[in-house]
Amino acid sequence: MLIGSAHMARILSEVNNDPDLREENISGKIYEKLPVFHSEEWKKDNLNLDHEFTVGYCERTLLESASMGNFTNVMHYLIKAGASVDMKNANGNTVLHTVSTIGLEDGVRILINNNASIDAQDQNNHAPLHLAVANNHVRIVERLIEQGAKVNICNVEQQTPLHLAVNKEIENLLLKGGADPSLKDLSGHTPEYYSMPLSHFNNCS
Structure with a gap:
């Protein structure tokens, strides 16, 4: 029930x-x-x-x-x-994945202060940093990086958090934290490919 x-x-x-x-x-x-x-x-x-x-x-x-x-x-x-703090649900998510996705800074702080695994990966190998980046939670991205999150950790598509960044402030935080902009995903693309404006792909000249 x-x-x-x-x-x-x-x-x-x-x-x-x-x-x-x-x-x-x-x-x-x-x-x-x-x-x-x-x-x-x-x-x-x-x-x-x-x-x-x-x-x-x-x-x-x-x-x-x-x-x-x-x-x-x-x-x-x-x-x-x-x-x-590190128990995983059916999707392989820890609670740190959950609060990083939703954008709950207090929850992130509590979990990190209680030694939650900062680089735990879900069934798609997403770390909390991937999810915070993808959902544009700047302060959480900053906190995770400050606490030593691996900035070049890869998901199942071999994408680093930088591949998922669409926010310049987040891109800069990742690069400052040591993200490698030359890494390619399974499609052979570097993060720069995903940050290009759509007009770039529609230009036939």
Whole structure:
């Protein structure tokens, strides 16, 4: 049985705003607000903080759901209580992939401060840096590079983050961080090919 995304968000929002929230009671605070079916299923798993709930039509841990709602207090105390920062979902995404895609700077900060794997790769070999670049999250790109993210890491298409950059500020951050503009992807293209204006390809002269 699934729990709706909005319902889970309401639960985590209430817990996030609880002034008495602590590492020692976060499991109980969430447990008492869950629908009976889900609380009983979680109880069978000994309130495992890495238990995957069916939220919407996806399997998500509490940490992933909290990150998607930017519920930073819940994130903080779940991690302190032992939730894994590097557990992957069905698509191979860690929570750092999730917050880098959405653009949640506080979530990125919390995860990095708790030693999340900065270069973890999903099923398409995308690292969080690929996703932050592709979604134009400048400050997250900057933070990941500052924390040592590999700027020449490749996805399954052999594309580095620079291949995905369409923002000049992001391009400059990557180049300053050591990105190699000469690297080619599986199609034989360097990053410059993807940054060319469309008019370049429509010019028959």
